[in-house]
Amino acid sequence: MTERNDDHGGAFAAALRAAISERGITLARLQRRLVDDGNPVSMATLSYWRSGARQPEGAQSLSVVEGLEDHLGMNRGQLTSLLGPSARLGPLAPPRLPFDEVRELRETAETLTALRAATQDALRDLSTQVTAFVGRDGAVESITMRSLVQATKGAIAEIPLIDVAPVETDVMSEISDVIGGRVDREYLHPGGLLSGVVIALDEPITTGATTLFEFTERFPAGYPPRQSVWHATSRPARETLIWVRFHPDAPPTWCEEYCETSDEYVTAMRSVAHGAVHVAKHGFGPGVLGIRWGYDE
Structure with a gap:
């Protein structure tokens, strides 16, 4: 495939x-x-x-x-x-799912190492709201993410974020308009598929404390067109919300939500009402929750 x-x-x-x-x-x-x-x-x-x-x-x-x-x-x-x-002609490149392939697991670890960032095993994702804006060409123009997180042990002063591009590229997405922190470090993996940034929090949090941060991710010229939005979490989250808003001149022909965990992969076709579609889950994780869409000729 x-x-x-x-x-x-x-x-x-x-x-x-x-x-x-x-x-x-x-x-x-x-x-x-x-x-x-x-x-x-x-x-x-x-x-x-x-x-x-x-x-x-x-x-x-x-x-x-x-x-x-x-x-x-x-x-x-x-x-x-x-x-x-x-x-x-026989099998070519293997299928690629977010955080489900040996290569991506390895390159995620390599990216975190290059960023001098530890995996966030002491961080709980309480609430994440993702809003994506789709342009006239049908590809994502920007994504705004607001996240409420809690420290489960020790102290947390920074949060690493990993991005997986649709295909290999030498262009990174751009993180800006950060509230509650600042972009401290960024790294594009030589493989061209993964990149990462580290957001340094304005105020470190300790066990039991929470912090709220927000940022916008934009995709500059040369970045491969993205027709999906997803959020991955490594442990159960109280709330996960993804809202995709389409350009009025580019309603998709089809739209699908998907939910991937270690036990199952569930999909459902969705209709786009009034130019937008959303998916919300409570207690979701670990896993990947997303929405993707496309256009038939």
Whole structure:
């Protein structure tokens, strides 16, 4: 499976979404039927295929696609014909999920080391509110994040933040308008996928104390277009809220929320009402909560 952004990849995803919608079947039920047929595939993989972020590659994936055609009442070849010739060249790059691959775990540790920042095992995420503004081109222009955190032991004077780019790049996102702290250090990993910053708090907190900070993340020219917003937390959080606001001239064709933990991967298609969509969870974590969207031609 590899990332695809060409016409074939978009046509495949659009046809798959339409077939699932017309059949009235959930992605979870479809996944169970495929597994029962001897076509093992994860919910995450199906979700990425449906969103168009990636498309099937290799013999095993093509077998799954044929199973999809059967269970969705489609003619054989109806989906596979939309994949393009590269799908028959065998496996290429592996799928990539936030904080779920060996490379990203390793590079996260390397980035924290370069930033001289320890992992935040003494920090509790009480409330995080993320507001994303999508531009006319359908990509995120800026993200404002407000977070209430608590020290569970010792003293905390700074907070590291890790960003995972959609694809490898030598351009970092920019953190500005920090309230409750300041950007003290930043680092772009040589691999081009991860970067990080350290926010030094205005006032260090000790066991039981809380602090509230806010910042805005912007994506300068050259940064790969981002059509997703997500928040990762390493322990249960009281409240996690993600709100995506679309440009009035760029409502998405489709929108999907996803929730990934060590035990499951759950997705749900969402409608965009009045130019915005949000997802809220209480007691969520550890895991990744996000919203992604796209545009059919």
